[in-house]
Amino acid sequence: MKLLFQKLRLPLIAVALVTLAALVAQAQDPRIQTASLDHLAAKASQTVDVNIDERLIRLAAKLLSDKDSDEKEVKEIITGLKGIYVRSFEFEADGQYTAADVDSIRTQLRAPSWTRMVNVASKKEGGLEVYILMNGEQIGGLAVIATDDRELTVVNLVGLVNLDKLAKLEGQFGVPELGIEKAKPKNDQ
Amino acid sequence: MNDDYLWDKSGEPDPEIQELEQILAPLRYQPTPLELPNELPTRRRNYFPLLAIAATVLIALLAAGVWLKLRTEESIPPQEAKSVPAVPSVPPVNEAVVNNTKPSITSVRRRHKPVFTKDDREEALVAKEQVMLALRVASEKLKLAQRRTQGASPNQIKNQHKVG
Numbered sequence: 316m317k318l319l320f321q322k323l324r325l326p327l328i329a330v331a332l333v334t335l336a337a338l339v340a341q342a343q344d345p346r347i348q349t350a351s352l353d354h355l356a357a358k359a360s361q362t363v364d365v366n367i368d369e370r371l372i373r374l375a376a377k378l379l380s381d382k383d384s385d386e387k388e389v390k391e392i393i394t395g396l397k398g399i400y401v402r403s404f405e406f407e408a409d410g411q412y413t414a415a416d417v418d419s420i421r422t423q424l425r426a427p428s429w430t431r432m433v434n435v436a437s438k439k440e441g442g443l444e445v446y447i448l449m450n451g452e453q454i455g456g457l458a459v460i461a462t463d464d465r466e467l468t469v470v471n472l473v474g475l476v477n478l479d480k481l482a483k484l485e486g487q488f489g490v491p492e493l494g495i496e497k498a499k500p501k502n503d504q
Numbered sequence: 505m506n507d508d509y510l511w512d513k514s515g516e517p518d519p520e521i522q523e524l525e526q527i528l529a530p531l532r533y534q535p536t537p538l539e540l541p542n543e544l545p546t547r548r549r550n551y552f553p554l555l556a557i558a559a560t561v562l563i564a565l566l567a568a569g570v571w572l573k574l575r576t577e578e579s580i581p582p583q584e585a586k587s588v589p590a591v592p593s594v595p596p597v598n599e600a601v602v603n604n605t606k607p608s609i610t611s612v613r614r615r616h617k618p619v620f621t622k623d624d625r626e627e628a629l630v631a632k633e634q635v636m637l638a639l640r641v642a643s644e645k646l647k648l649a650q651r652r653t654q655g656a657s658p659n660q661i662k663n664q665h666k667v668g
Contacts, residue, residue: 363637365638372635389636389639393635401638401642435653482647
């Protein structure tokens with residue numbers, strides 16, 4: 316047994332190192348796995364599921380005009396991106412998703428890779444968490460978890476993200492209103 | 505002693521020298537006519553430098569061709585998008601509709617093949633719509649975060665530091 320262990324020592328160490336490297340790599344992966352939320356689609360009255368990898372981003376960028384200012388702006392934003400993923404569920408009744416569902420996403424957004432930039436919680440307006448993953452001095456990934464009594468939205472951008480430009484895009488392009496963010500009275504404090 | 509014999513064999517001969525002459529006589533130079541072989545061996549020519557130069561030129565040409573092709577593909581402006589409405593669930597776009605203006609001879613020469621195939625265009629359109637949708641959602645949420653952090657009480661903003 317001892318001899319066997321001595322013989323297998325080096326391969327075991329190699330396997331352990333590879334496993335560790337894989338775990339570290341996974342921990343730093345800016346892509347969030349949202350498969351744990353799949354079951355919510357059956358309960359939701361409205362679902363948004365966007366999965367765009369780098370190839371599709373490049374493809375879409377070719378259709379964006381440089382002459383149209385809005386499209387040019389979008390093109391600039393997506394130029395550094397390697398993936399765009401959105402899962403949004405809107406329900407007709409309260410309590411359709413559990414804290415465990417949210418935690419399954421939240422647990423992937425751990426330090427030191429991810430930094431929670433914003434965490435706002437309100438009984439009436441729900442919770443909103445913004446996470447960023449730094450890649451040197453640039454943002455290499457973004458994750459947003461928005462929760463409400465009747466809504467759960469997860470946004471995940473992979474690659475270089477320009478937060479300022481992204482935040483300015485709201486209400487542009489003539490994209491139909493999704494009703495994801497409902498107007499609510501502000502007197503919840 | 506007279507050394508003329510040693511010099512030009514004109515003086516009195518020296519017996520020792522004569523003896524030496526007799527010993528070395530077989531080794532004396534005997535002129536023989538030059539005989540050239542009928543067939544000279546042909547020298548193999550070394551083609552390696554020529555082959556190396558040819559290979560280098562070929563590789564350089566190939567690299568230039570690839571570079572030019574890539575450059576041409578990148579430099580083609582995405583003009584097709586202009587005639588395609590950016591409304592969701594667009595029916596498949598016909599090539600003839602997209603290129604409804606008759607292309608000039610120069611543009612035909614410049615473009616040997618269309619930028620997108622029909623399938624690629626449909627895929628690109630769907631991707632574009634999804635990108636717009638995703639960015640809108642992301643933008644909405646970020647804007648909301650901005651609004652709520654700016655207007656929220658300190659108790660509401662629970663954490664702005666690293667977690668985990």
